[in-house]
Amino acid sequence: MKTIILNFLVSLFFVRIQTQTHRRPKPVFTCGGNFTGDSGVIGSQGYPGVYPANAKCVWRITVTRGKVVALSFRVLDLESDTLCRYDYVDVYDGHLHGQRLGRFCGTSRPGALVTNGNKMQVTMVSDANTAGSGFMAVFSAVRPNEKGDRYCGGLLDRPSGSLKTPNWPDKDYPAGVTCTWHIVAPRNQVVELKFEKFDVERDNYCRYDHVAIFNGAEANDASRIGRYCGDSPPAPIYSDGNHLLIQFLSDLSLTADGFIGHYQFKTKSSLLTKAPPLLATAATTPATTTRPMVLAYSEALCKQKCRRTGVIDTHFCSSNFVITGTLVSAAVREQSVHAVLSVITIYKQGELAIQQAGKSLSTRLVILCRKCPLVRRGLNYIVMGQIDEEGRGVITPNSFVMAFKGKRHRELSVLKNINC
Structure with a gap:
């Protein structure tokens, strides 16, 4: 019996020796380097040991021409800071002077990052105090239009297509993801972008x-055309030329449903034929007479002096709608501004279209002259104006727009009950 046991232990010893002999060597991670090929692994210096202090390491990745680089973090373990001011990893689209796709720290891994071209740069910086094992990430070459739902961003050059956040529509987009879509139309065309659904963490300044x-x-x-968040889809967006760049960023905290948008190439002449109706009739009171109200941009209209006239009382009845709200987005279209207002209170609605998402209300505005009135995202306003055929509020230099403070609510509530 002892002989059998002894023979078994000897056999087991030699099996273990043979296994260790044929085991693949562990990769050695150094401070940066140049990487080529269609796949590979990079990691912080000394990973999985603690990364060194006061270091800056740069990894330059190049894949086959015609493909893009997709980078997925398997491990992220750096000193945590909400602004990633101390130890961090930066990922860039391209090598020299490339656009930064994201900055990451802490232990929450971002989603997959994808470049527009065949080059990517990863930079890791550490200060005097280190904490953690650093990072390990896998890169691979992916065809620009065949990335699937695991990735987001990339080059879009087909006549029409869609873009959506990772996980759409099955679940919320992940934290710590950056997606950049570069849409390129033929030289004589522009890009039209419309969002079908939109739900991104709300913040007055979209920070x-x-x-x-x-x-x-x-x-x-x-x-920059605009910066958008919240649950109201931006108004349709048109590029000035044949390039449009869309960048989506989520931080490492709250997430939401995300979005899906659709784009198509258009000729400039086709857009000019879709101008809104030129004339509409303003609401009237017994003390006023009916007069035409211009509801489209004109050079003569916007040459008027930009100075608010009258007071709340004098504009209340002559306006089709009266609301207060927070300006959550504003995008320039030619000479006008298309904006979204998160509604605080409705005092007079008329035919103004109001969208509801949960308990939030919002509406769309067209400010015909982009410099009159001047408005800023994140501020609260009293807005009085006219309404176009699409149910949007239209603001001209003659409309009444002013900063809203709580003490004005009582004044507006009194006017709400009068018969115009």
Whole structure:
């Protein structure tokens, strides 16, 4: 019996030796490097050990031309900070001067990150105090239009198509994801973008989760059309030229349903034929006479002096609608501004279209002259104006718009009960 046991232990010892001999060596992660090929693994220096202090490491990834880079974090374990000011990983679309796709820290892994081209750069920075094992991520080459639901973003150059947040419509979009879609139309065409459904974490200034849309191929303040969040779909968006850039970002906290949008290429001439009706009749009172109200942009209209006249009482009856609300988005279209107002109180609705999502109410406004009145996202306003055939509020230099403070509510509530 002892002999049998001894032989078994000897056999087991040699099996373990052979297994260890044929085991694949563990990858050694260094501080940065250049990586080519259609797949690979990168990680912080010394992973899974604690990453070094006061270091900056850069990984440059290049895949086959005609494909894009998809990066998925398997592990993320860096010093945690809500603004990622200390230790962090930056991911860029491209190598030199590429657009940053996201900055990450803590332990919440972002969703998959996808470039527009065949290059990606990953940069990790640590300060004097380190905490954690760093990161490990896998990259792969993906065809631009065959990424599937695991990824988001990429180059879109077909005549029409859709874009949506990861997990749509099965569940909320993940935290810590950045998606960038670059839509490119032929040179003589523009891009029309419409959101079918839209639900992104609400904030008056869209500081957290948001969608930013830009004219052209680069993300900068000068070319930004608008920044959107909340649960009201933005008005249809049109590019000035043949490039439109859409960037979606979610932070590491609250998430929501997400969105689905559809785009198509259009000729500029087809857009000019779809101008809204030129004339509409303003509501009247016994003390006023009926007069035409211009409901489309004109150079003459916007050359008027931008100065509010009259007071709340004098405009209440002559306006088709009277509401108070918070301006949640504003996008320039030609010379006008298309805006969404989150409604606080309705004093006079008329035919104004009001959308409801849960307990939230919102409406769409068209400010015909983009510099009159000047409005800012995140501020509260009293808005009085006319209504077009689509049920949108129309604001002209003659309309009454002013900052809303709580003490005005009583005054408006009294006017609500009068017979115009």
